[in-house]
Amino acid sequence: MPGVSGEREGEARDRIARFPQAKARSLRFTLGAPRSMRVVGGGRRAFFLRSDGPEDFETSLWMSVVDRDGQQHEHEVLLADPKELLADAGREEVPAEELARRERSREGGRGIVAYSVDTAGHRLVFALGGRLWLTQLTQDGLGGETRPLALPPQLAAGHGILNPVISPDGTRVAYTTGRELAVVTIGADFAADAACVAMGLDQGAGDEVRLGLAEFVAGEEMDRYQGFWWSPDSDALLVEAFDAGPEPVWYISDPADPSHPAQARRYARALSSNARVRLLLVRLGSDGSAVSLAQAGWDHRAYEYLAVVRWQKGHAPLLLVQDRRQTHDMVLGLDVSAPGAQSAIGIGVRTLDFAGIEALPALTSRVLSEHEDPQWLDLVPGLPAWTPDGRLAEAVIDREADTTRLAVGGQALSPVGCQLRELLDLGETDALAVVSSDPRSFDLVRFGYDGSLTVLNPRPGVWTASRSGRGIVVSGRTMQEPGVTAWHSLLAPDAHLDALVCAGKAGPQSGVEACARLSSKAADPGFKPNxxxxxxxxxxxxxxxxxxxxxxxxxxxxxxxxxxxxxxxxxxxxxxxxxxxxxxxxxxxxxxxxxxxxxxxxxxxxxxxxxxxxxxxxxxxxxxxxxxxxxxxxxxxxxxxxxxxxxxxxxxxxxxxxxxxxxxxxxxxxxxxxxxxxxxxxxxxxxxxxxxxxxxxxxxxxxxxxxxxxxxxxxxxxxxxxxxxxxxxxxxxxxxxxxxxxxxxxxxxxxxxxxxxxxxxxxxxxxxxxxxxxxxxxxxxxxx
CATH class of the missing domain: 3.40.50.1820 (Alpha/Beta hydrolase fold, catalytic domain)
Known part of the structure; x- marks a missing residue:
């Protein structure tokens, strides 16, 4: 049928001709696709972000729920929509520091672009429109209610709310303004919320000093966007403070508007000086205020870079620090139980300059592992980390085998020729990771601690996952489908992760109790590349x-x-x-x-x-x-x-x-x-x-x-x-x-x-x- 063929060819030609405009309007065909998926708690609930359509930049917070009856279907619940929460979501004023974070993380959306969820998956928080918001799930876990949280009265109206993170137990929220660290204790309603400034920078601290934020090179080059971390018991925080004063001053101007002054900023250009970075332990009282301060001790001159901070339940905090040339690094275990950590501060004394931060009592850090390479050492996302039974997991360069490998307890777990890209999760019996044997495919792999290996993705592509309890969300892109495909699966109680079928099938024979595909509203170009x-x-x-x-x-x-x-x-x-x-x-x-x-x-x-x-x-x-x-x-x-x-x-x-x-x-x-x-x-x-x-x-x-x-x-x-x-x-x-x-x-x-x-x-x-x-x-x- 030549007429049909000609019509199809004409349609394909038109779609390719419209590609530049379609790509631009759809943010490279990502708008409307599910992203930032995270499974928490037992695994029946997964949270994600998605906008309402292929050209909608305003991202909302969603939840996927696998029914308690284990049926093979899902409920996708809209938890928070910026269009409903704000009168004019498209004109939201975003603080300069948040715009900088979005630039570092290549975030092009608007609305709810990040969220934090407690360990049980009952409460979520996010910043939007200059306010701090809480989404509380309903008692049946199938819906949610969203309300604003109270803010500290001593902070000026309209202050920036940056990187809010809920405590693991869901009772508190911490955020930074860049100058102050605030803690909100969640009450039954807005009137019952209790908010305070846990600590802040003294007025004499220069504009180059920041509290609770990641310095530029951490966000741009280390993929570390956080500047503070909750303790597993929700009673303390590790907080970064940095002084960018040693870095050169650069200016960004708009030549098209000569009346607008240039913006000064610090930039750690090669062969110049880096920011000075310190890490503080802040213990909190019952009202959220700081009751003691101490700093993490390591040789800051020899190891300028704080690359990783991780604080897992039942284990000492892990730090990965690097020297300037990145040829030597150390994995440190921080002793937060040392007496220095209990140095009390006076009531109301909550402000410090950088010199005061450096003068705080130092916590002891123990060297758990060291690595050297004559050229450079790589950072592998997700590592180092503790296994549940207390073994150290880390990335090692096996020069003889020409392989970057996952090691647990000092023993290589991943095989030769399997290049480690990212660690996603460490479970009781296995590790979930992204690896490549063929560099063109980012494979999702289960490494059993017994030496077993299972590739979980059904076909080659670019894959990732989030896992908690019996639940897992697997998402990826392939050559067979144009957009992101994602499934929220719940394994049967006694099933092994090897039983997971990523292609969306479920049933008693597969060991998957329920499996549901997350819907996407994203456009695609309308043609398949040749x-x-x-x-x-x-x-x-x-x-x-x-x-x-x-x-x-x-x-x-x-x-x-x-x-x-x-x-x-x-x-x-x-x-x-x-x-x-x-x-x-x-x-x-x-x-x-x-x-x-x-x-x-x-x-x-x-x-x-x-x-x-x-x-x-x-x-x-x-x-x-x-x-x-x-x-x-x-x-x-x-x-x-x-x-x-x-x-x-x-x-x-x-x-x-x-x-x-x-x-x-x-x-x-x-x-x-x-x-x-x-x-x-x-x-x-x-x-x-x-x-x-x-x-x-x-x-x-x-x-x-x-x-x-x-x-x-x-x-x-x-x-x-x-x-x-x-x-x-x-x-x-x-x-x-x-x-x-x-x-x-x-x-x-x-x-x-x-x-x-x-x-x-x-x-x-x-x-x-x-x-x-x-x-x-x-x-x-x-x-x-």
Whole structure:
């Protein structure tokens, strides 16, 4: 039926043509999808966030409930909707510190973007509209009621409520303003709530000092967004205090509005000073006020970075501290029962400056484990941690086996060749983790303490999970389905986790008492990417090739230009088994390109030796990988026209794009470089020094400012002036050097845009402008 086929081709062509707008309006097709899933208590209830539709940025709090009768169906209950709680949710005033946290965590939504739940799963708290909110489940556990909580009367109206966390027993909530740590004791109603400031910074403490917040590099590079942690008994807090005074002062301005003053901020640029970080133990009285203060003791000069804090029931708090070069770390057990922890403070004496914090009595810390590596040590999410029976679980680099492994009690638990990515949970009999044997698949694996291993995901993809009691939520993306798939399952009382069937089936034979799929309201692009997975070159780089679809006017061409679309830098991948990674590549392919994404040395999932091949030479090594991928392509894709090759990328991908036309102009003939870190001395300490060390000459060799006179290919530089991660100074310095060398280039400045580029109009037009630039650069005639 040619008419039907033609109609379908026309529809597919229209959907691909609308992709830039659809992607921008849907926040990369994530709006309306369930996220931030967490199972608590016995496992019958799971909480998650979801907006009401594919273009709705206002995220609500939801609950999935598996019925007590064990039937194979679910109830999805809306617990809190910002549109109902606030008169105008879309105009919510968000504190600057919270905006910074969202930037660090790449949070693009609005409304309820984070929540905290007690251990039993009966109470949840969140911040919204300048207020602190409590959701209390109904007695039957099938619904909830939401109300505001009282705030300390001594704090000014409209103060920022940052990172609220409920105590494990559900009786208290702590939050920070950045200057004060507040504790609210939950009453029967608003009038019965009791709120106070547990401790705060003295008025004489400088603006650079913060309490209860994570410093910049912790959020940006360590994925640690918390600045305080409850004790398992809900009677004390570990609280971070930091002084960013040693860091250089940087300014972010809006050149489009010269009347608006520049914003000063501290930024720990490479080869400069870090913030000074301390950790306090704050014991609370019955009213929530601080009754004693002490600080955690370790050698702060030798170990500048506080990477992990974890306080589990029945165990001493765990700290992971790193030295400046990240070649040595220590796992510390903090003795919170020491006499120093009981040093009483006078009634009403609750304010300190940083010197006063440093003068507090020090708690003893015991070294539980140490690690060394001549290049660097990785942080693995979820580790270190205690098993329920008191064994230390940690990540270890097995150099002989070229494997990052999970070790429990000093013994490797995960096998050789199984690269550990994240620990999700430590149970009584097993560990739940995300690993890769094939770096393209993030597999959900159960490691039994008896040595058994079970892969739980039904097919390759990017998977994760949350587990508590007999309940588990498994979620993931695959090449078979366009969006996130997630199931809330309850295992039968005597069933093993191996019985879990992630594909949504349940029944007595499977050992799953109930299993229900979480619904999604997210859109998808309406087309499936035309992807082939390949291996390239002598190093067998993992690559993905996307060709024009059958509906594209470029389908069937004998020769097409090549578009390289890498990230290419350390610690991240783009060649994975998930459709969402290739939607934009399909749009580019339908504009008339063979699109190639290749993961080179430094990208994750292939082992420590592969990761560390970039040490002190990441620019040349990562560029050489892209060149090798291009040269190997015609053997696999005869359509590839190597006389017309371009590269586009963002962040490290932007750096690699600019680098390619400067150092490999015979291979890459045009580039669009988005937010490129062109001078690595302008990027932060924790990331950059991990890979480049502390020798300024290494930085000069890996930066590209000095390469400016070599430019002889078209280059577009794109950067947001409000980017507080990769400063716009990177692009301006390269542009200045190009101008001084008399080299023509294009600069696309984005006013008010951060590193995330979440403005829908900007995000849409960026794709179109880059396409048209590359058309001109490569001599491609547009087709309709």
């Amino acid at each position: 992807v082939d997975f390949v291996r390239l070159g002598d190093d067998q780089l993992f690559g993905a090739v996307v060709r024009p679809s059958g509906s594209s006017p470029w389908a069937g061409e004998d020769k097409l230009p090549v578009l390289l679309k890498p990230y290419g830098g350390p610690g991240f991948q783009q060649v994975v088994f998930s459709q969402s990674y290739y939607w934009e590549s399909q749009w580019w392919a339908d504009q008339g390109f063979i699109v190639l994404t290749a993961d080179g040395h430094g990208t994750t999932g292939r082992g420590p030796a592969w990761d560390r091949a970039i040490f002190e030479d990441m620019a040349q090594v990562t560029l050489d990988d892209q060149v090798a991928a291009v040269r190997a392509l015609p053997d696999l894709v005869p359509q590839a026209d190597l006389s017309r090759v371009a590269m586009v990328g963002w962040s490290y991908g932007g750096f690699l794009s600019a680098l390619s036309v400067l150092r490999a102009p015979d291979v890459v003939h045009a580039a669009c470089a988005g937010a490129p870190p062109t001078d690595w001395t302008l990027y932060d300490t924790h990331y950059t020094e991990r890979y480049l060390g502390l020798d300024p000459e290494v930085y000069r060799r890996n930066s590209i400012i000095d390469d400016a006179p070599k430019l002889r290919r078209p280059l577009m530089l794109i950067h947001g002036f409000a980017d507080d991660n990769v400063s716009v100074a990177n692009t301006l310095r390269l542009s200045q050097a190009l101008m001084a060398a008399g080299k023509a280039h294009t600069v696309l400045p984005l006013t008010g845009i951060t590193h995330m580029t979440n403005d829908p109009i900007v995000a849409e037009n960026l794709l179109l402008l880059q396409r048209d630039f590359l058309y001109r650069a490569l001599g491609v005639q547009a087709r309709v």
